[in-house]
Amino acid sequence: MINNENFSPELLDAIWQNQTTSVMLLDKNFTVVYANTSTSELLGLATKRLLKQPFDTLFNYHSIDLKRIAQFSLIDGVDCQQHRADVVFSDSRHAKVSVNSRRINFKGIAYILLECRQTDDEIKHDQASNQMHQYQAARNLIRGLAHEIKNPLGGIRGAAQLLQYEVDQQERNQCAELIIEQADRLRELVDRLLGPNQLPQKSYVNIHQALESVVKLSTLDNCTNIELKKDYDPSIPDVFIDQSKIQQVVLNIVRNAQQALIDGGEIKIKTRINHQHRRPGKAPKKALLIQISDNGPGIDHSIRETLFYPMITNKEGGSGLGLSIAQTLIDQHDGYIECDSWPGHTEFNIYLPFAD
Numbered sequence: 528m529i530n531n532e533n534f535s536p537e538l539l540d541a542i543w544q545n546q547t548t549s550v551m552l553l554d555k556n557f558t559v560v561y562a563n564t565s566t567s568e569l570l571g572l573a574t575k576r577l578l579k580q581p582f583d584t585l586f587n588y589h590s591i592d593l594k595r596i597a598q599f600s601l602i603d604g605v606d607c608q609q610h611r612a613d614v615v616f617s618d619s620r621h622a623k624v625s626v627n628s629r630r631i632n633f634k635g636i637a638y639i640l641l642e643c644r645q646t647d648d649e650i651k652h653d654q655a656s657n658q659m660h661q662y663q664a665a666r667n668l669i670r671g672l673a674h675e676i677k678n679p680l681g682g683i684r685g686a687a688q689l690l691q692y693e694v695d696q697q698e699r700n701q702c703a704e705l706i707i708e709q710a711d712r713l714r715e716l717v718d719r720l721l722g723p724n725q726l727p728q729k730s731y732v733n734i735h736q737a738l739e740s741v742v743k744l745s746t747l748d749n750c751t752n753i754e755l756k757k758d759y760d761p762s763i764p765d766v767f768i769d770q771s772k773i774q775q776v777v778l779n780i781v782r783n784a785q786q787a788l789i790d791g792g793e794i795k796i797k798t799r800i801n802h803q804h805r806r807p808g809k810a811p812k813k814a815l816l817i818q819i820s821d822n823g824p825g826i827d828h829s830i831r832e833t834l835f836y837p838m839i840t841n842k843e844g845g846s847g848l849g850l851s852i853a854q855t856l857i858d859q860h861d862g863y864i865e866c867d868s869w870p871g872h873t874e875f876n877i878y879l880p881f882a883d
């Protein structure tokens with residue numbers, strides 16, 4: 528906190544000049560009225576060469592949407608954000624910047640306060656981290672697969688060897704049975720990996736009835752050390768879904784929560800209507816939200832980034848397919864599933880868009 532006595536315009540100017548974000552003040556014609564040191568560093572232009580210049584002339588190229596800023600920030604007074612705008616500075620350097628604009632009124636005149644932050648490093652870091660996680664997930668997948676294939680394969684080989692020299696018909700039959708059994712196990716594995724392959728059979732469904740069956744199936748009702756809390760919005764209309772598939776999704780998530788709550792705890796199932804559900808790359812839509820949360824230890828850091836990949840598990844004997852199947856089924860409904868977790872809290876949010 529600033530003590531009032533020390534509060535001076537010099538201090539304010541020092542704060543403004545020392546900000547690592549580029550901050551500019553533009554008038555309504557997008558002419559630079561004021562700019563801090565970071566702006567001149569970012570643009571590679573001395574402050575003197577910035578002031579009174581039209582914004583467009585500061586770059587060789589930029590994709591910052593000035594029309595949108597003029598409409599939203601200047602006229603409507605709404606803050607605007609643009610991520611990953613491309614800019615080419617006058618010295619030909621290229622960068623990606625994230626831009627925030629806000630209107631400020633001073634002595635009856637409206638200005639735009641524009642903040643620009645170079646985000647190349649963050650993007651590169653994200654890409655590198657994504658790549659690493661994908662690599663790890665692929666390795667885990669291969670390791671898990673190798674493990675699951677090797678066992679039945681060993682059995683098949685052993686049985687075939689016995690078969691070669693066995694004369695007793697009963698023994699031969701037993702070997703043949705073993706081979707068939709292990710071959711079936713392999714086929715099941717492949718089927719599981721390929722995921723659900725039938726198209727959803729949709730109908731109008733009362734979501735709360737569907738959820739109640741899941742609760743029964745998961746025997747949560749008579750599980751003593753886990754408390755189940757329901758928070759349903761009774762006004763939710765019927766949704767057009769494949770009931771059994773959505774039940775499968777919820778069951779997979781509830782089972783995980785049960786397994787995480789070894790020392791007991793609480794699982795909450797909540798339903799809501801989300802009027803403006805934002806979907807990546809699509810227009811917002813009215814959606815049903817099913818939220819399943821627990822107060823267990825949280826999702827292990829090492830698998831958080833690849834949680835929905837197949838064969839990601841840290842359970843003894845876990846298949847690591849529950850969430851990957853859930854994701855496939857939700858995709859088939861044009862829905863969206865996400866997870867938020869920290870120690871003491873894990874929540875899965877499932878969004879299912881309502882039919883038009």
Ligand SMILES: Nc1ncnc2c1ncn2[C@@H]1O[C@H](COP(=O)(O)OP(=O)(O)O)[C@@H](O)[C@H]1O
Pocket residue numbers: 779783784787821823824825826827830834839840841842844845846847848849850851873
């Ligand atoms: N509610 C939860 N709390 C803590 N960890 C969880 C939770 N849900 C899922 N996980 C983690 O996610 C992993 C993947 O889950 P899943 O795909 O269902 O496979 P599996 O249950 O066979 O391990 C689990 O092994 C577990 O580590």
Ligand SMILES: [Mg+2]
Pocket residue numbers: 779782783848849850
């Ligand atoms: Mg599971």
